[in-house]
Amino acid sequence: MSEQGLQGTEAAGTGIVLTSDGMVLTNNHVINGATSLTAVDIGNGHSYGASVIGYDRSHDLALVQLHGASGLQTLSLASGTQVSVGDAVTALGNAGGRGGQPSQAAGSVTALDQRITATDEGSGSSEQLSGLIQVDAQIEAGDSGGPLVNAQGQVIGIDTAASVGYQFQSAPTEGFAIPATQAESTAEAIAAGHASSTVHIGATAWLGVGVGTANQYSSTNGAAVVQVVPNSPADRLGLLAGDVITSVDGASVPDPNTLTALLGQHHPGDTVTLGWTDSGGQAQSARVVLGNGPAG
Template sequence: MSAQRPDDPQQWPRYGQPLPPQPPRSPHRGRTAVLALAAAAAVGVGAVGLGTMGFGLGAQHAQPAAGKAGWPAPLVQPVGNSKTAATQPNAAAMDTAVQGVIPGLVNVNSELGMQGAETAGTGIVLTSDGEILTNNHVVTGATDISVTDLGNGQTYPATVVGYDRSQDVAVLKLSGASGLQTAPIGNSDSATVGEQIAGVGNAGGTGQPSVAAGRVTALGQTITASDESSGSSEQLQGLIQIAANIQPGDSGGPLIDSSGQVIGMDTAASTNYRFRMQRGGAQSGGGQGFAIPINQALSIAHDIDSGNRSATVHIGATPFLGVSVSTSDGVGAVVQQVVSGGPAAQLGLAAGDVITAADGNRIDSATALTNSMDSYKPGDRVTFKWTDPQSGAQQGQVALGTGPVG
């Protein structure tokens, strides 16, 4: 079965009444999110000229952007039983529910300065002064973020308060926002298999709200998303599985029940990605999606908002090493590119070197290096060990810079 992350620029069927059209965006906007999700591990440590996010979630794309046929597609693997099925929900009732949630949503547009690209996603308004819940992969690699509120039509600059890459959750703060309508938050513990739902978002990055109606097909699901080019992977657990056509651009948008309450945050879809059931269940066709239960997402958002940094929760600016890396059979993180003048260049790292440790902690993969960077902040001095193909074992210390988000 194929799977896709919601962030592509294709046109998909709309459900309910769309808002007035927004000014047209770059024709590559949605598809660049594919790039953004194809190399997360690299960006976590300062990738250049590659993707922005490595694990397959709500905004991954299996199809390369126009003119970029060489971009690899992440592999998403769901774990656990996957029940498909059901009929479509009552259109009139769901339309009413959808119209009630739209004013509490935002479109999130990220500029990826190091890639010369843009991505589009969705966000959920948590507070009237502009605290926004979205997927981490929607803003990964961003050097500039602008957010358009669907309730008042205004666009605001945004900063990232913090993120948890392992859970694909990020919290944004809008500058100068007040009086925003918040989304109606429900209780994901009340979700049941078979109930009618709808995923609301910004499919295709057009700026107009879109809706994918369907039903809950399974609870407590786990998916592993891998970037075959960098070797980076992450696993999301406890997800709500749905039979609904979640599309690129819907990432970070709400999954609502028939009463219009937000019970989840859309994060992964199966339109173009290949899913492989690892235990139990049978392969199912396209149109399957996954959402992070809203209770789970809000718990992480609370930690971020409270400044509770942890092994997975990063607060504030992203540290920057200035390399793109791939995995080398458990040996370490293989340097592919080095940013001129960056911390890695100052260390003397070059393409082909293999990073094996950071402050004494073993680095055995691209993912390990990315995760290790989350425990630091810009300005921290870190001692790295690496192997130079010509000179052998090397060691050096350098101050990390400030890089793109996540």
């Protein structure tokens, strides 16, 4: 369960326990925006607080650490397993966020190497998720981060589902899963602390704005500010709804995706130079210390 304190909401998902001391793999969108995380291990029934080790938005994966966990039952990713169209599969998860024993949704593989666009309504950014396994199993919100297993019980993928605030565009009413090979590669990179252009390690730097595509709100290209969180770095800087962020440290910000990517290279406490055009059309620039923001 992720508590998204800034929105006053909660989100539920599923995770795969990779190590007996509580390293858990899940979808990034499950933890995205979380100000606190809790998890219940179905093996022992215990509830744990958790923190984010790192995440990869471009593959919708995140690694979290359960606090004080030991002796947990684990699952292995069957990354070398051949997956073919027609294979029988079962998606395990927490359908609808109801908790308890894992829900099961049976089906078969209908396509491989699929691409969808996933939009994060909170940040205004979108990601192209590619290489996905498509199935006709009914994967629901809450199943996200759970295992997709084949007829032999091997984990061949990580379920991913649209949910409130995280929507798929032009996706058929079928389920998708991230292949185990990709999931394992990303999990290993995060666990090793190997940051990259897609992998973020540690706490999330935070400006404190909700943004949208500028041409929907303004004639200026950039990330249009539609909300400023009170007492955030953006608020203290004086940003207002209607302003358009145009650069970070001199790098152009043509859209919300770019703003997310540029801020994702930083950590709380970093100072950046922000450029923006105010609602009166005047160019502004100032240095701002980034805060410690919600996960993902």
